Amino acid sequence: MMKTYERATLKEYGYRDYSVLNKVYKVFSIVAVILIVVGLYLSIIMLAIQSVNSSSSVTTFGSFTLKWYAEMFSVRSLKNAISNTIVTSIIATILATMLGTLIAVGIYSFEKKKRQTIMLFNNIPLLNADIVTGISLMLVFSLLLPIFPYIFGPTTLIMAHLFFTLPYVILSVIPKLKETDPNLMDAALDLGVKPFKALTKVIVPAITAGIFSGMLLAFTMSIDDFVISYYTTGNGFDNLSIWIYGSMGRKSLTPSVYAFSTILTLVTMVTMVLYQWFQRKGKKAHVKR
């Protein structure tokens, strides 16, 4: 006669039910991630609040106003600083993107061992402390003073920005070069295209994503830079950071600068959202075809 045993429960198999704990952890982690990201945006939110505050004191909130936005360009020194920042960053970014792409292709043409040595040196501007980079460049430019007495100013500022943005472009382009088919270049050459034309028509389109992200990083680093610019610009050519540093020292920061910063953030955000939207739309259209 068969004895009927009780059915073993999952517990007896050594299974422990973590589902409640897992759920708690999941909620906790979502909340924590959101809190951390909000923390990263805390200063931006504060800037936005300060930009619509009618009182020019940063400790009391008067009432909602947009007057600082209207007065943004009425302070002449601020207007100059903003245009200097935008012009130098755009020039430095364009130069860094074009030259950086070519340099990356050049570095990629070296054998592996040599390539790694060059990459080690390429990392110096990236890892070096801003203050050391700034002072280093100032020393080199000072050595040039006997030859070019008026070198300090826009020229040195753009050179300095080029110096620390190039590595970012190079570092974003090289991984994309690695992903491209090594036969692409040979195929182009076999088909009778000149090497440089093959580069622009075949290789560059294959690495556009890398070039684009390098450009974005270069611009981000360039527009936000303070320390290196502080040491490499000349008298009278202030960018926004240097202007802000000076005004903060004198405690005479006008709320218009918060307005400018908030507008910049909003424009960036909208651009990114639109870019996302178009990309998704493009993908959908692609699938339909």
Next chain:
Amino acid sequence: MNKGFKIFAKPYIIWLAVLAILPMFVMLFLAFMYSEGLSFEEAYVTLFQFQMLLEPSIYTAFFNSFLYASLTTVISLVLGYFVAYNVHKSRFKNKFLILTILILPMWSNLLLRIEALGNLMEPNNIITNWLGISSDIALKGTMPAVIIGLVLTYMPFMILSVYTALEKIDISLEEAALDLGLTPMQKFWKVIFPLSLKGVATGSILVFLPSMSGFAIPEFLGSGNILLIGNIIEAAFRNMDYNLGSLLSVILLIVILGALIIVSKVDKEGETLL
């Protein structure tokens, strides 16, 4: 790739030699000299600057720089890894959007962001004024204020490095770990964490170095109570004491070269630096 393209990289090597390597030697030279700024008419060789290193203000600044940078790195690592891991786990594949969300704050000026944080750390600020409450927590000018500022400024670099490393882990490895009977906790510590160490190393360096050497954040959030090495270097160059400034920069450079070697060991072609 075509060997002929090597020509594009050669001017860059010269550029790096002139702008990155040459000044290191200039600073080394200046560190052993006494000179008026950069004029060498009455310059002479001296070890005077090395005596200055024994000044309490300078060695405390070094000690504080290391302490603050280490604390910032540990906090950013814990919080940053947490964010990166959860974003990675959510299978939210839009890397571009993640990158955008993290670097968007950097488009606003660093100094402005610091100032806004500083305002928030005053006992009376817009928020308390708005809500009509009064608090007496004066955070500004203390060590936690500086650390919070450093963490909020540099943590995105940690998140990005760790996220990039996590993204490269083969998903079948995780499945294999679970199939072989590891609990989720064991899976994380024995499989995922070791594989993400590359990102942890570069992320830590990207947080540690700027927090050690920056001078704006301690200057404004420390309200002048806290001096880190960056502040001393800045003051030295402002007072035209190029010799002391150079010596301190050279010491900083030794730390940075150490970091450079670590990066080149764990990541030969700088793949996790971005």
